[in-house]
Amino acid sequence: SQKIEQNSEALNIQEGKTATLTCNYTNYSPAYLQWYRQDPGRGPVFLLLIRENEKEKRKERLKVTFDTTLKQSLFHITASQPADSATYLCAPSGGSQGNLIFGKGTKLSVKP
């Protein structure tokens, strides 16, 4: 069955450093992959989408890579700030209805 793994449940880093979050998927080949941010008690907020034929996508301080050979996506936040603290969800496409399949997320804490 399709499986999504995000590298760790929690990641703690110092303000100003680059946060790198990992998403691995197995048993299928998604056509695209999305990253979301979720704050406690809130719905996910769309951040970036990357297609299978794209290696890298950038948006302000965010960068996403998509390696279909390794079946992995990396999500980077450069010059991290305490306001970046949240849970980040990886969601490759994969459902028969075009729905997303979510990983459990990585809770990022950026300390001042």
Place this chain on the structure above:
Amino acid sequence: GAVVSQHPSRVICKSGTSVKIECRSLDFQATTMFWYRQFPKQSLMLMATSNEGSKATYEQGVEKDKFLINHASLTLSTLTVTSAHPEDSSFYICSARDSRTVYEQYFGPGTRLTVT
């Protein structure tokens, strides 16, 4: 742009009663909307896919007679939890896919349901 609203944001109901949750796309049309459920510290689990004008498609293990979904227009989908029980208490989140872009999904803020 791409705003999805949900109402109510929080609801407490007694066991055995029914609760309706609305999901609206405010500034775009959504041919397809999705309903998810999220338990504490768990990932979002898809419950059903709702296509405008047709019956919803439910994921395995989700009771269609208990979770009634209606997608009557391109901007509104509703989820009704019938005869709610305490185990139905959860965070329910809808998402809508913009008909123009096809890929991106935008999520509502979620509805916290507590069944006493």
